[in-house]
Amino acid sequence: MGRSPCCEKNNGVKKGPWTQEEDELLVDYITKHGYGNWRTLPKNAGLQRCGKSCRLRWTNYLRPDIKRGRFSSEEEDAIIHLHSILGNKWSAIAARLPGRTDNEIKNFWNTHIRKRLLRMGIDPVTHCPRLELLDLSSILSSSCYGNRGCGFEGCAPGGSLPRYFHGAGDNRPINTDLLKLATTLFSTQRHEYSSLSHRESCQENRPCEAQVQVDRGHLFTQSQFSGGPEGLQFGQTTEGFSQLEQTSDDWESRSGLYTTSLEEECSRVDFPSYAYCGPWDDQALLQQNIPTYDSYDGMAEGNFIYPCSPTPMNSNSNSNSNSTTTHINGSAYEDGREISYCSGDMMDELTMAPVGGAFDLSGYLGVANYCNNPLI
DNA sequence: AAAACCTCCAACCGCTACATG
DNA sequence: TCATGTAGCGGTTGGAGGTTT
Numbered sequence: 001m002g003r004s005p006c007c008e009k010n011n012g013v014k015k016g017p018w019t020q021e022e023d024e025l026l027v028d029y030i031t032k033h034g035y036g037n038w039r040t041l042p043k044n045a046g047l048q049r050c051g052k053s054c055r056l057r058w059t060n061y062l063r064p065d066i067k068r069g070r071f072s073s074e075e076e077d078a079i080i081h082l083h084s085i086l087g088n089k090w091s092a093i094a095a096r097l098p099g100r101t102d103n104e105i106k107n108f109w110n111t112h113i114r115k116r117l118l119r120m121g122i123d124p125v126t127h128c129p130r131l132e133l134l135d136l137s138s139i140l141s142s143s144c145y146g147n148r149g150c151g152f153e154g155c156a157p158g159g160s161l162p163r164y165f166h167g168a169g170d171n172r173p174i175n176t177d178l179l180k181l182a183t184t185l186f187s188t189q190r191h192e193y194s195s196l197s198h199r200e201s202c203q204e205n206r207p208c209e210a211q212v213q214v215d216r217g218h219l220f221t222q223s224q225f226s227g228g229p230e231g232l233q234f235g236q237t238t239e240g241f242s243q244l245e246q247t248s249d250d251w252e253s254r255s256g257l258y259t260t261s262l263e264e265e266c267s268r269v270d271f272p273s274y275a276y277c278g279p280w281d282d283q284a285l286l287q288q289n290i291p292t293y294d295s296y297d298g299m300a301e302g303n304f305i306y307p308c309s310p311t312p313m314n315s316n317s318n319s320n321s322n323s324t325t326t327h328i329n330g331s332a333y334e335d336g337r338e339i340s341y342c343s344g345d346m347m348d349e350l351t352m353a354p355v356g357g358a359f360d361l362s363g364y365l366g367v368a369n370y371c372n373n374p375l376i
Numbered sequence: 377a378a379a380a381c382c383t384c385c386a387a388c389c390g391c392t393a394c395a396t397g
Numbered sequence: 398t399c400a401t402g403t404a405g406c407g408g409t410t411g412g413a414g415g416t417t418t
Contacts, residue, residue, distance in 0.1 A: 016412095017412090091405075
């Protein structure tokens, strides 16, 4: 960017831990004059520090509204919940936890929560059970045919695998070809994922808010998901989607539909957390008996496209308001006011895919992760 | 008792977005 | 439109203090 450093190096600028005297100088100055210009503040306050250092000291430590001390269990739960929605957006998380700084939350996450989740076998990035702890071969070798139960613990006869493992009809036999394909692709994806996590890839010009929660666990075709000939643009009020996007309350109620059956599956099968929409091959999809939007009977019941989080970034977490959310040309409006669920230009306008495609499933499958819905 | 190791967190670094001239 | 300055953000580091061997 060609900018000069915030303060001249080796020019008498002190670094390292702050002394009590320095703290007092900073607090006194800001109390009297406020903090308008951090660059000139240290000189005016009589501090041998750079403005950046002063700002950090104030915002992370000296600010009077900072809540010190241990995090309560409620705060911890909130952090986990918010992290599942926002990822490493520490400032956004901090904005919803009064009195806590982004730095403090970040530290707490890295030193406590992250480790605890790992111990529990939960991937702290995806908030899903870790794939390496799961035995996918058991899926393949299980007696998941017809309606005999899939062999998973907790999946009694009459229970079901995610529907995309089956052919047409609820009592349809499992689509073994698809299962093999998925296995192969998951294996490939797993390898890629181990070297570059989704959120890491997000931080490399791939906005993590591009995550799309689509009909958790269902396959979808391009036309279902994006702007194919019969496709949907995000937010387009089309039958099957519009009813799910009327209000934020809808999201929660719809989410509730999944809390029992899919959670069971979630604990055993770890799918990519975010939908991929790359080049599609409809012929290949048809050969795999993947139901299309038009033919799939479950679509209107619980399938949806939704960006990132059901909770608007700029609102508080109380989503029980009576406000009405509508979608026009891809933008969300609440009570006539544009809201943003995520920051950044996360969607490819044409494909409605996360920009950059975090998970390349070879262009065949779009598997959304029903595990990752933080509302469950 | 002391060395080695671990944990924690304040502070720093480097980057991006935005503002301004 | 471009160059530069500023604020803010997320990742990383260094060292103090605690724990284990």
